[in-house]
Amino acid sequence: MGDIDRIRWHCRRGLLELDLILAQFLERHFERLDREQRELFTEMLDEPDNDLLDWALGREEPPEPRYRPVVELLRAD
Numbered sequence: 001m002g003d004i005d006r007i008r009w010h011c012r013r014g015l016l017e018l019d020l021i022l023a024q025f026l027e028r029h030f031e032r033l034d035r036e037q038r039e040l041f042t043e044m045l046d047e048p049d050n051d052l053l054d055w056a057l058g059r060e061e062p063p064e065p066r067y068r069p070v071v072e073l074l075r076a077d
Contacts, residue, residue, distance in 0.1 A: 004026075004030070007026065007030070007041075007042055007045070008023075008026060010042070010045045011023060011045065013049045013052070014049050015049045015050075015053055017053060018049055018052055018056070021053070021056045021074060022045075022052075022074075025041075025073065025074050029076075033070075033073075037069065037070055040067060040069075040070050041070050044062075044067055044070060044071075055067070055071045055074065056071065056074040056075060057075075058075055
């Protein structure tokens with residue numbers, strides 16, 4: 001299994017809406033991310049589903065300021 005396949009699998013979550021947001025993000029943005037942004041995205045995937053969804057929908061800001069550029073891309077879709 002390649003890196004992108006592992007990441008795609010890790011994007012499968014318990015919340016359908018979050019699954020859709022993350023899948024769309026992978027399709028539209030992941031290939032264009034630099035190494036640091038990819039690492040941040042995969043690190044963010046360790047966060048709880050509800051937190052990720054709140055960040056993606058703009059209901060909350062991520063507690064880690066370094067996540068913000070990637071979260072902004074999640075919100076762009």
